[in-house]
Amino acid sequence: MARRLNLEEIGRRAGVSRSTVSRVVNGEPHVRSETKKRVEAVIAETGYRPHAAARSLASNNTGVIGLVIPSAVETLFDDPYFGRLILGISAATNEVDMTLALFLFGEEPDEGSIIYRVVTPGLVDGVIVTATTRGDPLIDHMQGADMPFVVIGRPDSARSTFCVDVDNRGGARAAALHLAALGRRRPALIAAPSNTTAGVDRRNGFLEGLSEVGLSVENRIREGDWTQGSGREAMSLLLTERPDAVFVASDRMAVGALRAISEAGLNCPGDISVVSFDGLVPPDLTMPRLTSVVQPVTEVGKRATRLLRSVIDGTSTTPEHVVFPTRLAVRESCGSAPPGS
Amino acid sequence: MARRLNLEEIGRRAGVSRSTVSRVVNGEPHVRSETKKRVEAVIAETGYRPHAAARSLASNNTGVIGLVIPSAVETLFDDPYFGRLILGISAATNEVDMTLALFLFGEEPDEGSIIYRVVTPGLVDGVIVTATTRGDPLIDHMQGADMPFVVIGRPDSARSTFCVDVDNRGGARAAALHLAALGRRRPALIAAPSNTTAGVDRRNGFLEGLSEVGLSVENRIREGDWTQGSGREAMSLLLTERPDAVFVASDRMAVGALRAISEAGLNCPGDISVVSFDGLVPPDLTMPRLTSVVQPVTEVGKRATRLLRSVIDGTSTTPEHVVFPTRLAVRESCGSAPPGS
DNA sequence: CTGAAAGCGCTAACAT
């Protein structure tokens, strides 16, 4: 009967104490290379791996970071956004041998819900919170708890948190300027939900850009709910206003908008220029290919992970806002298709 | 200076020992209701939460299950499949207050890679392994390790593992029969990678269905790599063979196939019937709406989680294969659109 | 019904 493999047992077999084994396992410097070799041999042949929970308990860190994705996930997971974000975070945690725990909220956070589980001591070292809606109670909850966290997106109030966001406002503004430069005079807007900060920022950025060049959406504005269906419906309603361009605050809604345009017998970009936000759907998914404001989601995930690590280890103490720039990828849907883009 | 909240401290404040507090926390029966009330009051007012690592160490279970998604994730995450799967698993873990840890492999599993981290003792209670390719070394690795696991999909060799799969073969066969019933005589196949068991099963099922009704694909067969682009390319190559129907082994490849058909100036379903496998893309994404063999991904995730729990707690000991049925959702792309589907 | 005490396997001072 193989006795349970632990430091003591490895030490016994290598003829050293458990401390020495611990030192070897953790790559500490002051071990004679001969001893080290012997211990490593035993570890290799036994396949010993240190017990994670014991380690966490003694060292007071778990090597796990949590990713919290609240509510509406059903809808949200059809969006490539979260997949990409997870990819980025996962790449960053793998790099430093940490583990990613995923906390997906269901509907309303009831008692004993995930929201409490996230702040359980000894479970994760810190968490990344996503999908910021305005007045998100989760943020308050995290602030009250003794748990390092960073926010992806911009929390609505200027509370002191660490966060990583993209320049939603600047990106949307660039879209407006681009459409204006193409000579469009009756721009429309299909906005994202106004209870999200990203939605608000994209809307404001677009309106701001328009007004800089003397344009306005007037009543050519609708709000979608991120889904393709809502984009389609919004577009079909907007068509009665005869817009010659539309900025759609997300890729998925833009796919719906394209569909509405084509169903109405109109041509994109001939009759209407379309620019979307996100840059997450493969260009070939749509005809014509979508011009989009591209946000670097995977990078955001990586950066958030690194920032969180620095918060955890105390390197970062002053709340910090990281903002990634966006970039306009011009393709066919806006009526100008420079070669090679 | 608030001392660290632990059982001892809660006990002190409630005037009982830490054992009693432990009993209350774990809902054990033999506690006088008055004592229990007092303890609960203290817990509520202090916001005490038991330390997860300490608990794991003492009780030898972590309350965490791992989900392993190996290689090719970059590509795979554009597919709604993994999102849905995660949703199902997450729903099932939330139900029983467990936590989900996500292990995404990068490229080749090098030394010290995730593959080893997954089997760290005291980190997770068990793992769910996905995306089975033929001869997957991960399965061997898991069998060697002392870690409960279940496989989603069908491992290629009939090794003794717990697994949850969908009836790929039966679903593909149904697609063949359906196309034949519609009067199609020159069926084509865009297969999924033959290094995956799902790809093999879908291919075999389709061919089997055809041969049952005296049809064959002859040389009207290509293999894609799950991506939309590969579906498009495969279809455009197949067109020279003048097929009047095609079964595409995944939704995403089918979207590409539809594009190729339309680019060739042909009409679906007029000239070519299309049936896909998965049922994961929203029907409204494509024109015409796709007829698909629908697989219950979220259910698979839930079931796998429950099965894993029973393996962990020793309820299930004999390797068990759960197979979910698929269902054919008939829509416009196959040339028959019954009302209400 | 409740308390005392012995670990779970590890890290981290402190000795040597």
Place this chain on the structure above:
DNA sequence: ATGTTAGCGCTTTCAG
């Protein structure tokens, strides 16, 4: 350079 020791906070016998 290595061993000894004292916990980390909890569960779990075992007494009472």
